[in-house]
């Protein structure tokens with residue numbers, strides 16, 4: 001019998017599919033609808049201590065390709081397919097006091113579904129680090145099952161917030177430690193993909209005490225120019241700022257980041273995010289070693305909270321397990337990480353004649369190596 005349930009950071013999930021921190025998870029009514037639709041868990045829209053004010057006009061747009069692929073544009077038109085979401089939305093514009101009673105009510109209504117609070121504060125001073133602790137204590141007292149630290153929002157102005165934390169291993173470590181000092185629930189950390197080697201920030205984060213790492217948040221991106229107006233397709237008074245790309249376009253890039261993480265931390269708890277709309281895509285993250293996956297863009301485009309997306313995910317996983325019952329597989333544990341070892345250096349990829357390629361080096365010593373050899 002197919003069993004979709006799983007345990008991640010010690011928490012039991014009815015299924016490994018979560019709504020990611022984004023507009024689908026920014027109100028009590030949405031989160032309740034998400035549980036009704038069957039999501040195993042929900043990560044709230046990121047909660048902060050200070051009020052935020054979003055830009056004028058649309059905060060999120062969707063980039064679509066014509067079927068023949070000759071035009072990419074955010075303009076709504078028929079016969080197109082979704083390529084990506086682009087957003088420059090900030091964290092929740094609702095204060096902590098607004099969230100706390102709502103988190104309590106959600107947990108009361110659905111005690112067995114997993115509720116994760118995404119939180120964010122600054123990291124530049126002891127006072128700011130204390131703000132992480134205020135947020136942590138408030139959301140865990142409200143009853144959430146876990147906390148996800150947002151070290152990854154790509155459009156924060158402050159140098160000690162969002163992805164600016166995720167780009168700095170020291171800030172990653174101290175902010176995680178500050179939260180862990182008061183946390184009674186598992187602490188997940190959502191890292192930015194916008195760094196040279198995500199393993200460095202992940203190492204610092206795990207050393208700081210994190211129980212899990214989530215990846216990826218959106219990738220830094222600009223909208224395209226409109227060839228008629230010569231303005232960006234999204235702009236305010238002609239100006240734009242770097243926003244974040246999500247959806248199908250980032251799936252391969254996000255998998256590459258996740259492959260680095262699952263190889264560096266084969267026993268680590270990792271939550272895969274980026275470009276998931278059906279089970280085949282979730283499967284790629286599971287085969288690399290992820291224990292849960294999260295969805296934002298696809299859910300936004302499906303009745304705001306993704307009822308058809310979660311139905312497709314659970315149906316797809318059930319059918320996958322049934323197809324593989326002959327191998328004795330009954331749950332995620334049976335295939336999680338099965339293909340982790342299949343990403344290798346280029347030189348280890350098979351070649352028609354293995355005498356001809358030596359990883360970019362000549363068989364005989366050359367360059368610097370010659371000088372060293374001559375000493």
Ligand SMILES: Cc1cc2nc3c(=O)[nH]c(=O)nc-3n(C[C@H](O)[C@H](O)[C@H](O)COP(=O)(O)O)c2cc1C
Nearest residue numbers: 020021022046087216217246247274275295296297
């Ligand atoms: C409009 C929008 C708002 C988002 N807001 C947040 C946020 O507040 N906190 C956060 O951690 N991630 C946020 N994200 C990132 C998503 O949680 C997710 O990491 C990203 O969109 C990649 O997943 P996807 O390809 O399924 O969209 C947001 C994404 C979108 C599209």
